Amino acid sequence: MAQSAPPARKAVLVVEDEPIQRMMAVDMVEDAGFEAVEAYSAAEAIQVLETRLDIRVVFTDIDMPHGIDGMRLAATIRDRWPPIEIIITSGKMWGRSLKLPDRAVFFPKPYRRDKVIAEMERMVADVTS
Template sequence: MGQSQPLKRWPVLVVEDEPILRLDAISMVEKAGFEAVEALSSADAIQLLEERLDIRLVYMDLDMPRSRKGIEIAAAIRKRWPPIEIILTAAYFTRESVELPERAEFYSKPIDHDEVIAAMQRLIEANESRPA
C-alpha cells in the first residue's frame, strides 16, 4: 500500500544537522512523493530559500547546536517567506515549551512517519489552494 502522490513533486526543504536523521527525513519526504532538498544548517536553509523560490514546505529540526536557535529560524522563515509551510521537530523540546510561528506544526522525536507525511500532504494542499 503506497502513499498517494501529489500532482506535482513539490520540493520540501529538510533542515537537519544529524546525518542519520537527515537521511531518514529525506526518505520520509520522498516516500510522501515530494522532492527532498537538503540543508545541514540554518545558514544552508536560508541560502536555499533565497535560491529556490519553489519551496513551499520546510521540515526542520529545532535541536541544532551549531546553528542559530531553530525556533528563531522558523520565525524568520515565517516573516520573510509567509507562504512557506513549516513542520518543526525536536527531541529535547515539547510543543508546550516553544512558541510556534503562525501555521507551524510541531512533532516530537521520535516522529511517526505516517503522521508527518499526512501533515506534509495536508499543508501542501492548503498552500496550493491559498490565494497568492
C-alpha cells in the same frame, strides 16, 4: 501530438544537522512523493530559500549548531517567506513552553512518519487550493 510534462513534485526542505536523521527524513519526504531538498544547518537552509522559489514546506529540527536553531529559522521563514509552511521537530521535551510561529506544527521525536506525511500533504493542499 505534443506530450505535456509531468507535474512537478512539491519541494520540501529538510533541515537537520545529524546526517542519519537527515537521511531518514529525506527518505520519508521522497517516499511520500515530494522532492526533498537538504540543508545541514539553518544558515544553509536560508541560502536554499533565497535561491529556490519552489520550496513549499520546511521540515526542521530545533537543536542545531552554528548559531541559528530551528526556532529562529522558523521565525525567519515566517517573516521573510510567509507562504512557506513549517514543521518543527525535536527529541527534547518542550511541552507548553514552545512558542510556535503562526501555522507551524510540532512533532516530537521519534515522530510517526504517517502523521508527518499527512501534515505535509495537508499543508501542500492548502497552499495549492
